[in-house]
Amino acid sequence: MSGQKITIEYNDRVVRQFLLATVIWGAVGMLVGVLIAAQLNFWQLNFATPWLTFGRLRPLHTNAVIFAFVGNMMFAGVYYSTQRLVKARLASDFLSALHFWGWQFIIVCAAVTLPLGLTRGKEYAELIWPINLMVVLIWVVFAVNFFWTLARRREPALYVAIWFYISTIVTIAMLYIVNHLSIPTSLLHSYPVFSGVQDALVQWWYGHNAVAFFLTTPILGIMYYFLPKAAERPVYSYRLSVVHFWSLVFVYIWAGPHHLLNTALPGWLQNLGMTFSLMLWAPSWGGMLNGLLTLRGAWHKLRTDPVLKFYAAAVTFYGMSTFEGPLLSIKSVNALAHYTDWIIGHVHAGTLGWNGFMAAGMIYWLLPRLWNKPLYSTALANLHFWIGTVGILLYVAAMWTSGITQGLMLNATTEHGTVLAYPNFLDTLNTIRPMMLMRVIGGGLYLAGWFLLVYNFYRTVKGAAPVNGTIEVYDEAPAPDAKLSLAGTFFSAPTVFWFLAVGFGSMWMFGTDLVSTAGIVGAVACLIAAFALVPSRSKAWGGWYEKLLLNALPFTLLVFFAVVAGGLIQIIPTVLVQKAKNVEDRIQTPYTPLELAGRDIYIREGCYLCHSQMIRTLVPDILRYGDYSRLGESIYDHPFQWGSKRTGPDLARVGVKYPNVWHLRHMEDPRAISPGSNMPTYPWLLNHSYNASVLPAKIKVQRMLGVPYGPLTAQQIFDSMDEQAKGIAKDLRTAGAYVDSDKEIVALISYLQTLGKSLPVITKSAPR
Amino acid sequence: MFKRLILEDSSVWYVITAFVTAATIFLTITWRALRMPRTEVEKFAQLPFTTDANERHDPHA
Numbered sequence: 001m002s003g004q005k006i007t008i009e010y011n012d013r014v015v016r017q018f019l020l021a022t023v024i025w026g027a028v029g030m031l032v033g034v035l036i037a038a039q040l041n042f043w044q045l046n047f048a049t050p051w052l053t054f055g056r057l058r059p060l061h062t063n064a065v066i067f068a069f070v071g072n073m074m075f076a077g078v079y080y081s082t083q084r085l086v087k088a089r090l091a092s093d094f095l096s097a098l099h100f101w102g103w104q105f106i107i108v109c110a111a112v113t114l115p116l117g118l119t120r121g122k123e124y125a126e127l128i129w130p131i132n133l134m135v136v137l138i139w140v141v142f143a144v145n146f147f148w149t150l151a152r153r154r155e156p157a158l159y160v161a162i163w164f165y166i167s168t169i170v171t172i173a174m175l176y177i178v179n180h181l182s183i184p185t186s187l188l189h190s191y192p193v194f195s196g197v198q199d200a201l202v203q204w205w206y207g208h209n210a211v212a213f214f215l216t217t218p219i220l221g222i223m224y225y226f227l228p229k230a231a232e233r234p235v236y237s238y239r240l241s242v243v244h245f246w247s248l249v250f251v252y253i254w255a256g257p258h259h260l261l262n263t264a265l266p267g268w269l270q271n272l273g274m275t276f277s278l279m280l281w282a283p284s285w286g287g288m289l290n291g292l293l294t295l296r297g298a299w300h301k302l303r304t305d306p307v308l309k310f311y312a313a314a315v316t317f318y319g320m321s322t323f324e325g326p327l328l329s330i331k332s333v334n335a336l337a338h339y340t341d342w343i344i345g346h347v348h349a350g351t352l353g354w355n356g357f358m359a360a361g362m363i364y365w366l367l368p369r370l371w372n373k374p375l376y377s378t379a380l381a382n383l384h385f386w387i388g389t390v391g392i393l394l395y396v397a398a399m400w401t402s403g404i405t406q407g408l409m410l411n412a413t414t415e416h417g418t419v420l421a422y423p424n425f426l427d428t429l430n431t432i433r434p435m436m437l438m439r440v441i442g443g444g445l446y447l448a449g450w451f452l453l454v455y456n457f458y459r460t461v462k463g464a465a466p467v468n469g470t471i472e473v474y475d476e477a478p479a480p481d482a483k484l485s486l487a488g489t490f491f492s493a494p495t496v497f498w499f500l501a502v503g504f505g506s507m508w509m510f511g512t513d514l515v516s517t518a519g520i521v522g523a524v525a526c527l528i529a530a531f532a533l534v535p536s537r538s539k540a541w542g543g544w545y546e547k548l549l550l551n552a553l554p555f556t557l558l559v560f561f562a563v564v565a566g567g568l569i570q571i572i573p574t575v576l577v578q579k580a581k582n583v584e585d586r587i588q589t590p591y592t593p594l595e596l597a598g599r600d601i602y603i604r605e606g607c608y609l610c611h612s613q614m615i616r617t618l619v620p621d622i623l624r625y626g627d628y629s630r631l632g633e634s635i636y637d638h639p640f641q642w643g644s645k646r647t648g649p650d651l652a653r654v655g656v657k658y659p660n661v662w663h664l665r666h667m668e669d670p671r672a673i674s675p676g677s678n679m680p681t682y683p684w685l686l687n688h689s690y691n692a693s694v695l696p697a698k699i700k701v702q703r704m705l706g707v708p709y710g711p712l713t714a715q716q717i718f719d720s721m722d723e724q725a726k727g728i729a730k731d732l733r734t735a736g737a738y739v740d741s742d743k744e745i746v747a748l749i750s751y752l753q754t755l756g757k758s759l760p761v762i763t764k765s766a767p768r
Numbered sequence: 769m770f771k772r773l774i775l776e777d778s779s780v781w782y783v784i785t786a787f788v789t790a791a792t793i794f795l796t797i798t799w800r801a802l803r804m805p806r807t808e809v810e811k812f813a814q815l816p817f818t819t820d821a822n823e824r825h826d827p828h829a
Contacts, residue, residue: 081816084816085815085816087819155815155818157811160812161816225816228813228816234810234813234814234816238810238812238813239801239802239804239809240801242800242804243794243798243801246793246794246797247790247793247794250790250793251790268783271783272782272783272786275786275787276786276790279790283794471819505785542803545800
């Protein structure tokens with residue numbers, strides 16, 4: 001053994017900090033979750049208070065559990081395991097501290113702004129643009145700290161957990177930046193650069209892969225490190241973990257469009273999303289089996305060890321939810337399940353079962369090691385496990401039952417499919433109320449289990465001295481022949497063939513006649529050449545691959561190219577093609593200034609979280625809500641408002657369906673109009689005045705984004721708003737409702753009344 | 769140029785191409801993984817345990 005023997009002290013302080021933050025934010029996020037679940041049962045729990053309504057608290061719940069709870073847990077797990085896997089202390093104490101405190105500051109900012117209604121109106125991407133910039137900055141800090149640590153590592157080989165962490169860092173950076181591209185209209189507001197179908201595709205490319213690369217890949221990395229440690233035996237099959245990683249990274253990124261099945265999204269994207277979602281079955285179950293089989297010979301320990309209990313259940317829930325996901329991505333199943341509680345049940349099987357239980361197992365395993373003191377109570381940890389498990393099962397079973405009931409009732413028809421069997425939407429809502437209540441009980445039990453963890457955590461660390469792990473290693477430089485330069489990475493045959501195949505394939509798919517033919521010829525020639533070279537070059541290519549596993553930077557770049565390919569092939573054609581000038585059939589008319597102001601109020605109140613604006617190409621949808629939504633009918637919507645859940649009915653064609661006074665009374669007291677409704681009341685909309693002064697800046701940005709507004713002066717905008725608002729107020733007065741024309745309800749009514757209005761597209765000749 | 773995307777008369781090819789591409793990658797990686805020498809596989813699998821023997825905790829953190 002050459003080199004000098006040195007002692008390394010790990011930076012476990014930052015791990016402890018992230019662990020503590022996980023416990024606290026987990027409790028906050030879950031508490032808000034139980035509250036909003038209860039609000040759906042008891043509308044009074046909205047307290048007629050703006051910042052306590054469902055529409056504003058739901059984004060707080062989702063952001064808290066994703067970015068605050070799982071985010072902090074992920075950082076704790078990544079930092080703890082990476083230092084040990086690479087035998088190096090984190091590169092910078094300053095960056096580690098900046099990462100921790102910066103992330104907590106972001107969470108606090110989100111917790112303040114979301115209840116205030118400051119939102120971008122896109123699910124899991126609600127945070128306003130100044131916070132977006134902070135997220136990007138802190139993510140870069142995380143990336144620099146992580147890769148700098150890898151660069152200083154004393155273990156040349158990169159364990160598979162590190163691969164998963166690398167894929168998380170590069171992919172989340174890409175997804176987050178693209179989906180948050182916006183143009184500010186003020187310090188607290190912006191419009192996304194994408195609109196309509198483009199925005200929908202980008203949003204669910206992000207939304208789906210936030211699940212993939214924020215809630216799955218880092219936790220898989222944590223599984224591959226902590227599960228063998230807890231079971232005291234190596235992973236069942238390292239070979240399978242390699243297959244798991246690469247197939248997951250290549251396949252996952254393509255599956256986003258399965259969130260938009262049967263909508264106005266082009267059919268080829270829907271088919272692509274469905275196909276790749278089905279292919280995800282294989283790698284996901286490979287990973288699950290690898291996790292469970294790691295426990296071979298250690299199953300008896302589950303009787304006494306709560307850590308292994310949590311891990312075994314978590315991996316089982318991972319398998320269950322990754323079976324359910326592809327199932328829900330089949331178009332016909334999706335026609336039943338989309339917009340219903342089934343999706344909520346699916347998501348929570350993953351988050352409560354997989355993420356929550358992995359977090360609990362990791363925390364119970366780390367506590368004694370980071371504070372050098374036995375866990376306060378194993379019995380309490382076991383109790384946590386059982387309460388949590390019962391909670392999840394109640395929750396998931398309730399949502400499955402509720403979702404399938406909703407889907408069946410809303411899609412049911414009679415008279416040979418020409419008449420809806422349950423035309424009143426509220427029939428469905430009132431049928432699923434017992435299931436919604438069971439969800440509150442299940443969620444409450446899970447939360448109670450988490451409070452047991454909080455108490456156990458507190459009693460364990462109370463009076464205990466925190467300790468940092470140390471290790472003695474030989475300080476060795478990596479062998480020269482193991483190094484792989486960037487040139488060696490990209491000018492090697494496998495990489496060149498990969499790029500050529502993607503290039504020729506793109507030419508084939510997107511090119512015109514000649515380019516397309518060249519693409520086919522090139523792709524086939526590429527494949528033949530690659531296979532012809534395999535016998536003579538396979539050893540050299542194998543050596544290249546082995547070197548790749550020892551070189552973090554080339555490995556990272558190749559992972560990036562693997563994930564970016566799926567996104568580009570789906571998004572670039574959509575962004576280039578789905579523009580107003582190419583739209584056929586029907587096209588949206590731009591909103592008037594007052595309608596735009598009303599739309600921003602609609603987004604502020606989170607209406608899109610319960611109401612979709614997308615009538616699918618399905619008979620029951622058309623019978624219930626009107627003609628199916630055309631792609632061009634939301635082409636100027638920054639952001640799109642297609643929605644993902646129908647707690648209430650679709651609103652795509654609600655305009656002129658009811659008189660103005662109906663909307664006013666409905667917002668004032670929904671139950672006066674729709675007995676049995678669970679919608680909150682919005683009395684403040686009748687008292688607060690809308691802010692007209694921001695409209696010139698907003699319209700200027702809309703114009704920059706391609707919405708065809710004429711050259712309106714600020715005064716013209718104010719005059720237009722005033723005139724339209726007075727017309728609505730006058731109409732309301734005629735109907736017996738007295739409200740000033742400058743109130744928010746007037747702007748909101750103007751927006752709701754324009755939904756569904758569009759113009760036919762007149763073309764000189766039919767498209768080829 | 770993009771008319772085919774709108775009319776979707778070739779969407780079936782996207783699905784087939786996607787499947788073939790993913791299947792090729794999957795098979796290639798599986799082949800590589802199966803060809804990994806046993807000693808190397810065992811070395812990788814043991815990485816989480818290589819610090820156990822000499823790791824200790826510093827109570828003066």
